[in-house]
Amino acid sequence: MLIRDICRLSFSALVDQRLRSFLTILGIAVGIASVVLLTSIGEGVQRFAVAEFTQFGTNLIGINPGKATTLGTSGAIINNVRPLSIADEEALRRIPGVINTVSVLQGNGPVEFAKRSRRTTILGVGPSAADVWQIKVVKGRFLPEDDSQAARSFVVLGSRVKKELFRDANPLGQIIRVAGERYRVVGVMESKGQMLGFDLDDAVYIPTVRAMSLFNQQSLMEIDILYRSGLQSKTIAEKVRKMLKSIHGAEDFTITTQEEMLQVLGSVLGVLTLAVGGLGGISLLVGGVGIITIMTIAVNERTPEIGLLRAIGADRGQILLLFIGEAVVLAGIGGMLGLLVGAGTAWILGELVPGLPTYTPWSYALYAELMAAGIGLLAGVLPARHAAGLNPVDAIRAE
Amino acid sequence: MISLTGISRVFTVGDEQVYGLRDVDLEITTGEYVSIMGPSGSGKSTLLNMIGLLDKADSGRYLLEGEDMTGLDDSRQADLRRHKIGFIFQFFHLVPRMSAAENIELPMILAGLPSSERKKRVQGAIEAFGLTNRARHRPDELSGGQRQRVAIARATIMRPHILLADEPTGNLDRVSGKEVIDILEDLNRQQITLLMVTHDPELGRRAKRQIHMVDGRIESDVAQGPFREKEPKKNHEAN
Numbered sequence: 001m002l003i004r005d006i007c008r009l010s011f012s013a014l015v016d017q018r019l020r021s022f023l024t025i026l027g028i029a030v031g032i033a034s035v036v037l038l039t040s041i042g043e044g045v046q047r048f049a050v051a052e053f054t055q056f057g058t059n060l061i062g063i064n065p066g067k068a069t070t071l072g073t074s075g076a077i078i079n080n081v082r083p084l085s086i087a088d089e090e091a092l093r094r095i096p097g098v099i100n101t102v103s104v105l106q107g108n109g110p111v112e113f114a115k116r117s118r119r120t121t122i123l124g125v126g127p128s129a130a131d132v133w134q135i136k137v138v139k140g141r142f143l144p145e146d147d148s149q150a151a152r153s154f155v156v157l158g159s160r161v162k163k164e165l166f167r168d169a170n171p172l173g174q175i176i177r178v179a180g181e182r183y184r185v186v187g188v189m190e191s192k193g194q195m196l197g198f199d200l201d202d203a204v205y206i207p208t209v210r211a212m213s214l215f216n217q218q219s220l221m222e223i224d225i226l227y228r229s230g231l232q233s234k235t236i237a238e239k240v241r242k243m244l245k246s247i248h249g250a251e252d253f254t255i256t257t258q259e260e261m262l263q264v265l266g267s268v269l270g271v272l273t274l275a276v277g278g279l280g281g282i283s284l285l286v287g288g289v290g291i292i293t294i295m296t297i298a299v300n301e302r303t304p305e306i307g308l309l310r311a312i313g314a315d316r317g318q319i320l321l322l323f324i325g326e327a328v329v330l331a332g333i334g335g336m337l338g339l340l341v342g343a344g345t346a347w348i349l350g351e352l353v354p355g356l357p358t359y360t361p362w363s364y365a366l367y368a369e370l371m372a373a374g375i376g377l378l379a380g381v382l383p384a385r386h387a388a389g390l391n392p393v394d395a396i397r398a399e
Numbered sequence: 400m401i402s403l404t405g406i407s408r409v410f411t412v413g414d415e416q417v418y419g420l421r422d423v424d425l426e427i428t429t430g431e432y433v434s435i436m437g438p439s440g441s442g443k444s445t446l447l448n449m450i451g452l453l454d455k456a457d458s459g460r461y462l463l464e465g466e467d468m469t470g471l472d473d474s475r476q477a478d479l480r481r482h483k484i485g486f487i488f489q490f491f492h493l494v495p496r497m498s499a500a501e502n503i504e505l506p507m508i509l510a511g512l513p514s515s516e517r518k519k520r521v522q523g524a525i526e527a528f529g530l531t532n533r534a535r536h537r538p539d540e541l542s543g544g545q546r547q548r549v550a551i552a553r554a555t556i557m558r559p560h561i562l563l564a565d566e567p568t569g570n571l572d573r574v575s576g577k578e579v580i581d582i583l584e585d586l587n588r589q590q591i592t593l594l595m596v597t598h599d600p601e602l603g604r605r606a607k608r609q610i611h612m613v614d615g616r617i618e619s620d621v622a623q624g625p626f627r628e629k630e631p632k633k634n635h636e637a638n
Contacts, residue, residue: 313481
């Protein structure tokens with residue numbers, strides 16, 4: 001028997017029971033659609049989150065002062081955490097494999113130009129921040145490589161601040177007041193958007209040492225290290241730990257590697273995607289049970305036909321193929337329909353709700369279709385085996 | 400051609416064992432026209448199904464064209480049914496969702512014949528059986544006689560050697576019945592062995608050889624001259 005004929009016979013049997021076939025197909029379609037839709041959302045969220053985290057580069061290690069540990073002494077503990085200093089940063093820069101470092105100090109204050117004033121984030125950063133964080137300067141340049149202890153009072157504006165203070169006017173060379181002090185604008189950053197609720201566009205960048213004196217801070221809030229790609233983040237982190245421990249005498253700092261964060265994030269989101277996909281899988285299972293039900297009914301109804309086919313020369317294998325073929329065609333069409341509906345809904349959702357990122361990988365579509373066909377196969381086997389096992393003489397007499 | 404020796408078939412009904420066939424011996428040669436008669440439950444249909452390889456004997460030997468059928472597996476049996484045997488039933492057993500032409504094509508699909516060959520043969524059969532303007536009709540749009548003609552076309556499309564008819568006119572009026580019998584007898588004249596189970600004594604008498612069954616046994620096996628002969632010669636065959 002030719003495969004084309006099996007398909008044709010299966011199809012004609014399904015067309016003959018249009019409504020029933022349609023409803024069964026619908027069951028599988030809903031299952032596949034929900035799997036595709038939910039995994040699309042899961043995958044979209046995952047990609048979104050990873051993109052958010054990696055927009056400042058992946059070969060980053062962050063160092064913050066203080067160590068999150070609980071000591072066994074009760075009562076008041078003398079805080080002997082040493083601040084992270086610019087000297088620490090310069091020492092770290094000498095570690096082999098480290099390309100660059102950025103010192104960070106963050107505060108809040110008013111930024112004024114002419115009659116306009118805006119309260120915004122003030123970031124005290126080293127001159128290499130633009131390179132390390134991969135933020136482009138669209139106008140002018142970033143903070144110059146001045147003596148880190150006596151940097152000139154230059155400021156670089158985030159795109160939002162520039163827009164609010166200067167509108168369309170050229171800000172370069174203008175003097176603005178940052179928390180009361182005079183700064184000359186040397187550059188404007190590209191729009192980078194929000195990252196975990198922190199708006200990088202609504203910020204101004206000034207040299208670290210100036211920010212320290214502005215906010216009267218002894219310690220940096222963070223040192224970011226950019227290391228050569230290809231190196232293990234662990235080895236670099238270990239070197240950093242050793243060096244800082246030898247300077248500070250104790251481990252009074254916390255090291256966070258981007259890679260670690262990404263790994264944790266990736267695995268958490270991966271499990272999440274799997275979980276929502278599994279939820280969709282339940283409805284797929286229900287669709288599969290629908291196929292078993294309908295095929296069992298079909299075999300019962302068509303018992304005389306099965307007897308006849310046996311009489312005119314069909315062996316058990318052919319009967320099995322015919323009924324499995326019907327189940328697979330049902331599931332296959334359902335899968336195709338579900339894929340269209342699922343991917344379509346995901347796309348429409350992504351377009352209509354900007355906050356909800358969706359992404360349908362085409363490999364998922366293939367898996368979904370294979371899964372549908374597999375379910376058809378599994379669901380078809382039981383009724384088809386029953387059909388093939390019927391005694392031809394009894395079958396042909398059945399009413 | 401067909402040779403049965405000591406064939407028995409036992410059915411288990413509840414706790415009881417019922418004999419469908421008891422120790423049946425039968426020889427049928429190519430081109431014979433045999434009618435099988437007897438009361439209900441006498442084993443006529445069981446014998447027919449046995450010969451048609453739809454049923455298996457519990458004991459005994461069945462040779463079809465010299466080949467032993469006793470121990471054949473399912474797919475070989477199906478293959479022989481496809482190529483050597485044609486079945487015709489009282490209730491036609493056409494597939495209701497398929498047109499007359501598609502029903503006739505079905506055995507060739509199972510045999511895996513190429514589409515062009517199938518079309519050619521179907522066309523020939525439709526013309527031969529006078530179904531030219533009914534080919535696209537479904538069984539429920541056909542008269543009883545037309546349905547049985549479709550069924551005969553389907554049974555003979557693979558050019559079998561043996562035609563097994565189980566009450567082929569049992570569900571037809573006299574005129575259609577006569578028509579169907581004429582077709583079957585015409586096929587028999589073309590050297591197809593014809594075995595026909597019937598309740599109708601008048602129909603049974605038309606066959607050159609008449610077998611009467613009672614309780615799973617062959618009670619009498621009478622061969623007579625060409626039909627229409629008024630006084631049949633009692634000529635018992637002992638095989």
